[in-house]
Amino acid sequence: xxxxxxxxxxxxxxxxxxxxxxxxxxxxxxxxxxxxxxxxxxxxxxxxxxxxxxxxxxxxxxxxxxxxxxxxxxxxxxxxxxxxxxxxxxxxxxxxxxxxxxxxxxxxxxxxxxxxxxxxxxxxxxxxxxxxxxxxxxxxxxxxxxxxxxxxxxxxxxxxxxxxxxxxxxxxxxxxxxxxxxxxxxxxxxxxxxxxxxxxxxxxxxxxxxxxxxxxxxxxxxxxxxxxxxxxxxxxxxxxxxxxxxxxxxxxxxxxxxxxxxxxxxxxxxxxxxxxxxxxxxxxxxxxxxxxxxxxxxxxxxxxxxxxxxxxxxxxx
Numbered sequence: 129x130x131x132x133x134x135x136x137x138x139x140x141x142x143x144x145x146x147x148x149x150x151x152x153x154x155x156x157x158x159x160x161x162x163x164x165x166x167x168x169x170x171x172x173x174x175x176x177x178x179x180x181x182x183x184x185x186x187x188x189x190x191x192x193x194x195x196x197x198x199x200x201x202x203x204x205x206x207x208x209x210x211x212x213x214x215x216x217x218x219x220x221x222x223x224x225x226x227x228x229x230x231x232x233x234x235x236x237x238x239x240x241x242x243x244x245x246x247x248x249x250x251x252x253x254x255x256x257x258x259x260x261x262x263x264x265x266x267x268x269x270x271x272x273x274x275x276x277x278x279x280x281x282x283x284x285x286x287x288x289x290x291x292x293x294x295x296x297x298x299x300x301x302x303x304x305x306x307x308x309x310x311x312x313x314x315x316x317x318x319x320x321x322x323x324x325x326x327x328x329x330x331x332x333x334x335x336x337x338x339x340x341x342x343x344x345x346x347x348x349x350x351x352x353x354x355x356x357x358x359x360x361x362x363x364x365x366x367x368x369x370x371x372x373x374x375x376x377x378x379x380x381x382x383x384x385x386x387x388x389x390x391x392x393x394x395x396x397x398x399x400x401x402x403x404x405x406x407x408x409x410x411x412x413x414x415x416x417x418x419x420x421x422x423x424x425x426x427x428x429x430x431x432x433x434x435x436x437x438x439x440x441x442x443x444x445x
Contacts, residue, residue, distance in 0.1 A: 129218035130246060131172050132301050132333050135361040138424035142172035143445045144363075145428040145437060149176065149207050156210055158432070163215060165434040169441040171217055172425055175249060175336075178204040178222040205236055209243045219245055220303060224253030225275055229267035230288060233275060237282050241298045249303040249336065250276045250327075273327050276302060280331040304328075306335040306362060308349035312383040321352050334360045336427055339367040339378075341410070342387050343417050364418050367429035368407035368436050371400045408439050415444040 134142065145166060150158045163174065204221045212219040221240065223233060240248070252272040269275045281287075285297035304327045307320060314320035324335070335353075340346055346364050353362060369378070369386075375394055378384060386394075390410055397403045415426055426444070428437050 129212065129216075129244070130299070130301055131218055132361075134172065135334055135363070135424045141419045141423055141445075142425045143169045143428075143441055144172045144174065144425055145430050146175035146177060146365075147211075147430060148432050149178075149204060150432070156207065159207065159211065160214070162430060162432060162434040163211065165438050166430075166441065167215060167217070169445045173218040173220050173247065174211060174215075175220045175427070176204050176208045176211070176222065178224050178253075205239050205243070205245075208240070208245055212243075212245055218247055220247040220249050221245065222249045222251060223275060223279070224251055225265070225269040225272065226253040226263075227265060228269070228275075229265045230269070230278060231267065232265075233268070233278055234282065234288055237279060237298065237300070241282075241300070246299050247301045247303070248279060249305070250279065250332070251305050272304065273323070273330055276304065276327055276330050276332060283331075301333045302331060303334050303336050303363075304332040306337045306349065306353075308337055308340045308345040309384050317352070321356050321358075324353070325356050325358055328358050328360055332360065334363060336363045337365045338384070339365050339382060339429055340384055341369075341390055341414070342385065343414055343421070345385075346418070347421065361424050363425045363427050364423055365427045365429060366411055366414055367431070368404075368411040368440060369394060370404045370407050370433065370436055372397060372403050374403070374407075404436055408436050411436075411440045412443045415440060419444065 147159055147162060150156070208219040208221040211217070223236065228236075237248075240246070250272050252269075252275075269278070279300050279302055282298045283300055285295050287295050304324070306324055307314070310317045310320040314323070328335075335358075337346065337349070350362050369390070372394060375386065375391060378386060390406070393406045393410075394403055397406060418426055428440070430437050
């Protein structure tokens with residue numbers, strides 16, 4: 129279920145969205161209920177995120193705190209397979225560097241290939257909560273480009289063990305992340321573009337951007353990419369604001385700017401319901417402008433909320 133041709137030669141702008149695996153203790157019906165609300169807009173694909181282990185501090189009998197690693201969300205591979213076969217929509221699971229050894233990565237890719245899931249999004253991943261610095265698995269990849277090259281190798285039939293009897297090549301399409309306002313760890317915008325170009329040269333098929341609220345920054349990002357011979361499809365990623373605390377959280381967590389007209393409208397809101405309406409209106413305007421700009425696809429970060437995305441898609445698609 130490969131959609132790269134449609135990204136490269138679009139007949140119209142297509143809709144897609146991202147889902148988070150539910151917390152442990154929930155079942156997949158919580159995701160199905162979101163998809164059921166959005167499937168009428170004929171999504172080109174659905175992304176499913178991956179979350180590495182988190183540290184949880186628990187008090188011991190002696191009063192000291194003990195750090196324990198835990199996974200709070202079930203496996204992305206199984207969720208992706210369940211969604212793709214229920215809805216017959218291509219699913220794009222995330223693969224990350226954190227918590228993954230190279231063997232873990234290969235096994236996940238083998239499972240995905242076996243299940244007929246042939247699209248992945250490659251990201252390094254953020255440090256676990258309460259940890260400032262990203263620390264890779266001791267037998268894993270430090271940067272996304274290493275993970276990307278491992279997927280490309282598998283596409284070419286190159287496995288970690290070179291003496292396997294059945295080493296057929298896989299056929300993954302590969303997406304990578306782009307940052308219209310630069311990655312927070314990049315020293316400058318130009319160096320961020322430089323490293324993105326390396327990923328494209330290494331075999332990435334398309335780019336999905338981090339969320340942004342000012343389309344001019346996306347246009348500048350596209351222009352800089354094209355000027356640096358990055359000619360793959362560039363998919364804008366949007367997330368509508370829905371809570372007043374997003375005024376502080378989004379700039380802090382995602383390192384993005386909120387335009388003054390948007391923040392001014394949010395500050396006037398007395399309830400989160402009013403903020404959600406502001407977010408919907410802003411995202412509709414952003415989306416309509418991006419359609420006019422000629423993007424092949426607009427990708428929405430749902431954060432597992434469907435109602436606001438539904439209202440946006442209803443107006444745009």
